[in-house]
Amino acid sequence: DAKTTQPNSMESNEEEPVHLPCNHSTISGTDYIHWYRQLPSQGPEYVIHGLTSNVNNRMASLAIAEDRKSSTLILHRATLRDAAVYYCIRTGGSYIPTFGRGTSLIVHP
Amino acid sequence: DSGVTQTPKHLITATGQRVTLRCSPRSGDLSVYWYQQSLDQGLQFLIQYYNGEERAKGNILERFSAQQFPDLHSELNLSSLELGDSALYFCASSAHPGQGNRALHFGNGTRLTVT
Numbered sequence: 073d074a075k076t077t078q079p080n081s082m083e084s085n086e087e088e089p090v091h092l093p094c095n096h097s098t099i100s101g102t103d104y105i106h107w108y109r110q111l112p113s114q115g116p117e118y119v120i121h122g123l124t125s126n127v128n129n130r131m132a133s134l135a136i137a138e139d140r141k142s143s144t145l146i147l148h149r150a151t152l153r154d155a156a157v158y159y160c161i162r163t164g165g166s167y168i169p170t171f172g173r174g175t176s177l178i179v180h181p
Numbered sequence: 182d183s184g185v186t187q188t189p190k191h192l193i194t195a196t197g198q199r200v201t202l203r204c205s206p207r208s209g210d211l212s213v214y215w216y217q218q219s220l221d222q223g224l225q226f227l228i229q230y231y232n233g234e235e236r237a238k239g240n241i242l243e244r245f246s247a248q249q250f251p252d253l254h255s256e257l258n259l260s261s262l263e264l265g266d267s268a269l270y271f272c273a274s275s276a277h278p279g280q281g282n283r284a285l286h287f288g289n290g291t292r293l294t295v296t
Contacts, residue, residue: 115287118285168226170226
């Protein structure tokens, strides 16, 4: 039970921004929201995480709703190398990241 | 490069056999996690170790076992292999378990094929 809900797939054009949504309506106050991505034939790669405030790093931005029941991973300019499966995960007490099916991002040239 | 090393990259073996998968965590990380990824099941958590001790168990079969050694490397042992055990096996490490703000760092996996 991943306890998050994501669309199965999304498509984008190269150089355009991508907003990947995630619903985590049962999140508790101490749960962090993590995003990982998995490129073909590779292990999952950490992207970003946050608790309450929006976060930015060199890979992406994370926008967290005020009620924390949803979040959005933002890739500011998609490239072909961003084509991957993106996983949204909540981590809490036991901190055993549970992966759902994620969102498969297709980037068109 | 995540800093997590898994060997071997590929393993082909027959049903009924036993194999050992090895993982070296990122330098400084004390916790190791094992995951199985098959086409129909997605990424499934198997087991977690912290500083040599088993900390959490997931959907790990009784035919599978793991351990973490004093140098913090870990091994996953799979025995009496069945065709359905064919999958990618990932190891991940983190600095400390139980801290929700710690990222997991994954290796590139061992692809096991059981024929």
